[in-house]
Amino acid sequence: MARKTKKQRLEEQRVRQAAVREEARQRRRPDRDDLARMMLWLAIRDAHSEAAKVRSQRPHDLLCGILADCLKTQGFDVREIEDVYTKLEAKYRTQQMPYRIKRHLGRSSGDAAASDN
Numbered sequence: 001m002a003r004k005t006k007k008q009r010l011e012e013q014r015v016r017q018a019a020v021r022e023e024a025r026q027r028r029r030p031d032r033d034d035l036a037r038m039m040l041w042l043a044i045r046d047a048h049s050e051a052a053k054v055r056s057q058r059p060h061d062l063l064c065g066i067l068a069d070c071l072k073t074q075g076f077d078v079r080e081i082e083d084v085y086t087k088l089e090a091k092y093r094t095q096q097m098p099y100r101i102k103r104h105l106g107r108s109s110g111d112a113a114a115s116d117n
Helices: 007-025 032-056 058-072 078-092 109-115
Strands: none
Touching: 032 058, 032 078, 058 078
């Protein structure tokens, strides 16, 4: 049996991935980015609450330090990590969830048809 061309393999992969994404949409299954974003928001929010209780930046410094240590081992620059964390901390400081609503998850196929009328 002859080996498939790169173009054929890429096309099959594209079709397979489209099916995986569609199934995830139908099952309302979050992906790892959705979970990671929510976990980071919760961690920053909890650090902010703790910092307010103890009137100290220490909870933020601890969280930032842990993240920096982990990311530094991957080769990221510590100053850049701290800069990104500071910007996210400022953005995530509110109690509002920092993400866009996934409108396609709020509707079933029947609801979408009904709302188009």
